[in-house]
Amino acid sequence: xNILEVEGLRVSYSLDGDRHLQAVGGIDFRxxxxxxxxxxxxxxxxxxxxxxxxxxxxxxxxxxxxxIMLEGKDLLSLxxxxxxxVRWGEVSIIFQDAQEALNxxxxxxxxxxxxxxxxxxxxxREAVKRARELLELVGVxxxxxxxxxxxxxxxxxxxxVIAMALACRAKLVIADEPTxxxxxxxxxxxxxxxxxxxxxxxxxxxxISHNLSVLSELCERITIMYAGDIVEIAPTEExxxxxxxxxxxxxxxxxxxxxxxxxxxxxxxxGSTPRLVDPEFECRxxxxxxxxxxxxxxxxxxxxxxxxxxxxACFKREGIEEKDGSx
Amino acid sequence: MAQSSLIEVxxxxxxxxxxxxxxxxFREQKYVRAVDEISFSISRGxxxxxxxxxxxxxxxxxxxxxxxxDEVEGxxxxxxxxxxxxxxxRMRKMRERIQMIFQDPYESLxxxxxxxxxxxxxxxxxxxxxxxxxxxxxxKEANLAPDRFxxxxxxxxxxxxRQRVAIAxxxxxxxxxxxxxxxxxxxxxxxKAEVLNLFLDLKEELGLxxxxxxxxxxxxFYLSDDIAVMYLGKIVESGGKDMIKENPLHPYTKALLxxxxxxxxxxxxxxxxxxxxxxxxIDLPSGCRFNPRCPQKIGPICEEKSPEPKEIEKGHxxxxxxxxx
Numbered sequence: 197x198n199i200l201e202v203e204g205l206r207v208s209y210s211l212d213g214d215r216h217l218q219a220v221g222g223i224d225f226r227x228x229x230x231x232x233x234x235x236x237x238x239x240x241x242x243x244x245x246x247x248x249x250x251x252x253x254x255x256x257x258x259x260x261x262x263x264i265m266l267e268g269k270d271l272l273s274l275x276x277x278x279x280x281x282v283r284w285g286e287v288s289i290i291f292q293d294a295q296e297a298l299n300x301x302x303x304x305x306x307x308x309x310x311x312x313x314x315x316x317x318x319x320x321r322e323a324v325k326r327a328r329e330l331l332e333l334v335g336v337x338x339x340x341x342x343x344x345x346x347x348x349x350x351x352x353x354x355x356x357v358i359a360m361a362l363a364c365r366a367k368l369v370i371a372d373e374p375t376x377x378x379x380x381x382x383x384x385x386x387x388x389x390x391x392x393x394x395x396x397x398x399x400x401x402x403x404i405s406h407n408l409s410v411l412s413e414l415c416e417r418i419t420i421m422y423a424g425d426i427v428e429i430a431p432t433e434e435x436x437x438x439x440x441x442x443x444x445x446x447x448x449x450x451x452x453x454x455x456x457x458x459x460x461x462x463x464x465x466x467g468s469t470p471r472l473v474d475p476e477f478e479c480r481x482x483x484x485x486x487x488x489x490x491x492x493x494x495x496x497x498x499x500x501x502x503x504x505x506x507x508x509a510c511f512k513r514e515g516i517e518e519k520d521g522s523x
Numbered sequence: 524m525a526q527s528s529l530i531e532v533x534x535x536x537x538x539x540x541x542x543x544x545x546x547x548x549f550r551e552q553k554y555v556r557a558v559d560e561i562s563f564s565i566s567r568g569x570x571x572x573x574x575x576x577x578x579x580x581x582x583x584x585x586x587x588x589x590x591x592x593d594e595v596e597g598x599x600x601x602x603x604x605x606x607x608x609x610x611x612x613r614m615r616k617m618r619e620r621i622q623m624i625f626q627d628p629y630e631s632l633x634x635x636x637x638x639x640x641x642x643x644x645x646x647x648x649x650x651x652x653x654x655x656x657x658x659x660x661x662x663k664e665a666n667l668a669p670d671r672f673x674x675x676x677x678x679x680x681x682x683x684x685r686q687r688v689a690i691a692x693x694x695x696x697x698x699x700x701x702x703x704x705x706x707x708x709x710x711x712x713x714x715k716a717e718v719l720n721l722f723l724d725l726k727e728e729l730g731l732x733x734x735x736x737x738x739x740x741x742x743x744f745y746l747s748d749d750i751a752v753m754y755l756g757k758i759v760e761s762g763g764k765d766m767i768k769e770n771p772l773h774p775y776t777k778a779l780l781x782x783x784x785x786x787x788x789x790x791x792x793x794x795x796x797x798x799x800x801x802x803x804x805i806d807l808p809s810g811c812r813f814n815p816r817c818p819q820k821i822g823p824i825c826e827e828k829s830p831e832p833k834e835i836e837k838g839h840x841x842x843x844x845x846x847x848x
Contacts, residue, residue, distance in 0.1 A: 238711035239682075349800040350577075379576040379738060384782035384796045406711065409741070409784035436787040450716035451786050452745035454768060461723070462716035462745065468681055 199368055199400045200227040200250070204262035207242070207249050217473050219245040221424040221480075222262065224499065227368070230398035232390075234411030234432075236447075237421035240469055243404045246421075247370045250402075251289055252279050266368065285315040288361035292373035294353035298345040304356045305331065305341030308363055315364045330359040334389060351382035358389065362397075372404045387414055408451060412436060420444050423470050423480040426499055430506040440508035442485045479511065487512050529700060529732050530565040530588065535597035537583045541805055555804045557583040559756040560597075562832075565732055565749075567699075570722075572735045572743045574779075575753035578801055581736045584753075585702045588734060589621055590614060601700070619649055622693035626705035628685035632677040638662070639673045642692045649696060657695060664729070665691035666721055683714035690721065694729075704736045719746055740783045744768060749838075752776045755804060755812040758832065762839035772841040774819040811844065819845060 207220040309323035328338035375383040449463030537558035659669040751761035760773040778795040814825040
């Protein structure tokens with residue numbers, strides 16, 4: 197049972213003249229109920245644009261096409277008034293920078309209470325009481341709720357933001373780099389918290405990070421994006437053991453690890469990411485790929501199932517199942 | 524060992540006053556003890572890492588070794604010369620041999636200068652002649668094709684290219700020692716690998732010595748020879764990279780190593796997740812600074828006495844009462 201099905205999502209910004217910048221190039225993915233899926237990729241790959249399109253919080257110059265089905269309801273076709281109920285009520289988001297996500301001149305408990313007043317119609321006193329319970333749930337003492345954001349540490353602020361995202365029992369929670377600005381010990385605390393909350397409330401969670409190591413600790417499946425496209429989706433273990441797309445393979449070899457520290461040099465990927473303005477209709481990784489051949493320029497490779505539940509968008513990987521005869 | 528030490532830091536202290544201006548006359552002065560009595564030495568050609576979480580004092584230590592802070596006490600000897608006692612002109616001469624790379628290449632490059640001007644500026648500051656050949660060499664050393672980049676402005680460059688321009692500008696004076704303050708923290712994975720590899724190449728080709736400051740343990744283990752782990756202004760453990768990796772001794776080091784995310788499906792080892800946050804650096808815990816969060820606290824001694832660094836095996840020091848005799 198899927199809670200979210202994204203079909204052919206394309207996000208573009210129109211620039212001066214007839215040119216347009218394609219931030220997301222027609223992607224498909226699904227999220228199972230109670231599943232944690234990671235989206236990884238480097239700056240500008242479209243991961244944040246994708247989730248902001250789901251929340252419909254992109255700037256007005258952006259145009260989203262395709263379908264974003266949240267339990268059968270297409271979010272892209274909702275009127276803004278309807279969408280306002282969906283935001284925080286059904287889908288909530290945890291941003292990277294808790295300092296900026298919180299209002300500096302309002303106490304934390306008031307901020308957590310706000311969506312409860314707006315979406316659940318609680319009166320203020322009830323909502324604040326519930327906010328304090330939520331703070332306890334995410335590991336912050338209830339009395340700290342009457343503090344202002346600047347009085348809390350970075351980790352506590354991020355816990356506050358998580359409490360806010362959970363306040364209305366959203367069906368889908370999106371976390372956009374929620375631990376990137378935090379120290380490694382605080383990151384471990386937050387990952388633990390999300391894991392506990394997920395198993396207790398069977399949250400459906402999309403977790404965005406540029407850090408594949410973090411995703412591998414939390415997610416059941418990982419999606420890799422490159423230049424606005426999904427290039428690979430696979431269960432976590434499968435992705436690390438049998439990466440298929442040349443970009444994923446290189447990306448994994450470029451990560452420094454504690455265990456592999458003495459083994460040789462890190463891999464690098466020559467060149468840089470392609471321009472997103474008026475992109476060519478071809479494989480966008482071609483210029484940097486060590487396996488590319490002229491037919492890679494004949495179109496954008498589709499995302500196809502190359503092994504069981506393992507999808508890759510590479511002409512060189514199509515039909516590998518027949519070759520190695522396994523399923 | 525002693526004959527080849529390029530940098531020797533002894534009993535280094537950086538105390539920042541919390542009350543400044545007129546109020547300092549009326550109220551009791553309190554200090555943030557950002558760095559408190561730390562000692563270490565770096566051999567020529569070595570990569571020495573200071574690793575720790577925000578506020579542990581690693582950046583203050585780096586700045587102190589370059590005499591870029593006023594509130595420094597103790598001793599920093601570079602090639603036998605006490606740099607904390609050098610005056611303006613002599614320190615400027617010394618700075619030709621010591622350079623620094625900062626974290627954010629978006630802020631460390633002047634947006635109004637092109638690459639040629641950025642890279643040549645140190646020559647101007649140090650009263651040397653403009654030398655295009657030397658500029659081209661520095662760019663090549665930083666893996667940038669001179670013809671493509673000389674005329675470019677920072678806004679035309681990617682993050683990785685910017686950081687390499689900063690590296691070229693640091694190399695132009697042919698320094699011996701580089702302080703790298705989180706040089707790859709703002710870079711994407713594939714670009715980060717490129718820059719880390721560049722540091723290794725430069726070390727081999729030019730015989731450079733580095734002080735590498737980072738919060739990222741995986742980067743530390745990739746790059747370093749020796750590692751010092753800092754917590755709240757103190758070095759809690761130091762030693763060769765393999766000693767720290769294979770045989771971490773301090774409870775903080777153990778916890779820190781256990782929570783570093785590993786790619787793949789995890790290493791199966793149990794995580795030691797410390798509760799709460801790092802305490803307030805103005806109001807430090809008594810005794811061992813790690814005692815309120817320590818999972819292996821042994822008793823009152825941890826609250827009473829600050830542990831001294833003790834050599835457990837050759838070159839491997841730990842400051843923890845667990846290892847008292």
